[in-house]
Amino acid sequence: MKGNMKNVPLGQPTVGDEELAAVKAVFESGWLSGAGPACQAFEAEFAAAVGATGAVATSNCGSALHLAQLVLGAGAGDEVIVADYTFPATGHSVMWAGATPVFADVRPDIWTIDPASVEDKITSKTVGIIAVDSFGQPADYDELRAIADRHKLWLIEDAACASGATYHGRPAGSLADVAAFSFHGRKGITAGEGGALVSADASLVAHARKLHTYGISPAITRANSTDLPVPSFDELGYNYRMSDVQAAIMREQLKRMPQLLEARSRAADRYAELLGDVELLTLPIALDDRTHPWQSYVIGLDPSLDRGAVAHLLRERGVGCNFGTYASHVQPLYGDQPDLPVSRRLFDRHLAIPMHANLADDDIEYVATTVRDVVSARETQAA
The missing domain is CATH 3.90.1150.10 (Aspartate Aminotransferase, domain 1)
Incomplete structure (x- = not known):
């Protein structure tokens, strides 16, 4: 048996000369840090690919989920209904926002959140729903949207595994108020790590962009100033940026x-x-x-x-x-x-x-x- 035995890894990225050339170009540009020119280009390309108005490239999907809840207003005393069958980063992100995750059961056939279970979990404290596209297959967004609208809740798509997926002809990323993607090494497109927040609401995207850079606008927005603008911190933010090295890789992955x-x-x-x-x-x-x-x-x-x-x-x-x-x-x-x-x-x-x-x-x-x-x-x- 050992002579005929193969080694087949559980997951493996597909990368090559194109990604190497893209990284080389970033090295030569001198801008390797986060939220630079490569990030800007990737954000525009990714938003177009998923049918969103805008995108914010992030350090990972968990940070994108956290930002999504912050800009939607989740906080202490709130409850967020979360698909139970998921990597706990989804539930963690609710706690990072200061809210309480309330888990809902999933469908036995495709393993996405069960709309009936969502209805059962809604209370006066509920502010939103996070659906998870299980292993990439989208959840039941028509039913979830109807529930969210009926109860005046927001809806987030945890699309960590769903790059390239569609639901009723619409791309993953366009199915909820905000969506969060992962570019971890086992995902369909990858830079080893990284993520993205996307939305059709430009104001939510702008707010998330501010919060992902410590609460100020990214440095690239001031790079060509003729004077010396000094940003002022008026809101608590985080360092949730993707590096330009990762963004360059992601631009090639998006083509693939x-x-x-x-x-x-x-x-x-x-x-x-x-x-x-x-x-x-x-x-x-x-x-x-x-x-x-x-x-x-x-x-x-x-x-x-x-x-x-x-x-x-x-x-x-x-x-x-x-x-x-x-x-x-x-x-x-x-x-x-x-x-x-x-x-x-x-x-x-x-x-x-x-x-x-x-x-x-x-x-x-x-x-x-x-x-x-x-x-x-x-x-x-x-x-």
Whole structure:
């Protein structure tokens, strides 16, 4: 087996000479720090790509989520309803804003926030909703928008994994009052780290831009002044800027995005063909009314399987894997929370297998064959 064993990583960025040339150009420009010319160019290009009026390039998605809530007015005494099945940065961002996260359960089929659960969680303290595009597939924004409007709430799209996704023909990033993206190394387009806040509301974008630079306008706005303007600090801000090195990489990644999405979609289709008849697995689905960018490919394991044993055997055979994401409400930080059974079950049973744009056909076939072999192995049966 070892002689035929491959090493297929869980995730892998697609970068090359174009990104290197872009970084070289930034080095030669002399402006490497945040919110510079490369950031300005990327912000304009990204806003256009996602159907937004404006974008603010940020240090990561968490900082974009925090800024979004600050400019929408969340604060102490407020409650924000958050999709439960997500990396806890979503819930953390609510706490950073001084508000309280209230977790809502998710749909059992596509794992996005359940509008019925949202309705059930609304109280007199609720000010907003944060939906999460689970592994890239958008949530039910028509229903969520109707709920938000009916109760006079704002709506944020956590589009961390959703670059290139669509919902009813509209791009992720244009589906809520504000959206936040991630460019972490496992995302569909990446600079290793980084994020972006986008909105159709120019005033929200301008306010977020001010707050992401300590509460003043970025230095580039004063670079060509003939006098010496000295900014005044009248609002608490943060250092949430993306560097121009990262922005230069992201401009090239944005050009690559159609090809990267196509490669991921092809890999997802092939996994479905190769694993669709395995009774002990539940495969992810993509709904016809939205485009799934396949940031991750997450399978559900039957309760008869020991997930830890499955992961151990897959890794032994060179197949990268990890749990899907978190049921936030069971994390100790958030204290005692009402049980959310769908999210908790997904947290217990999900397993991510390799998904990235560099997967060759033989990589996908090796992963699928190995998964089939491992889930049928006696040592993976739960006690």
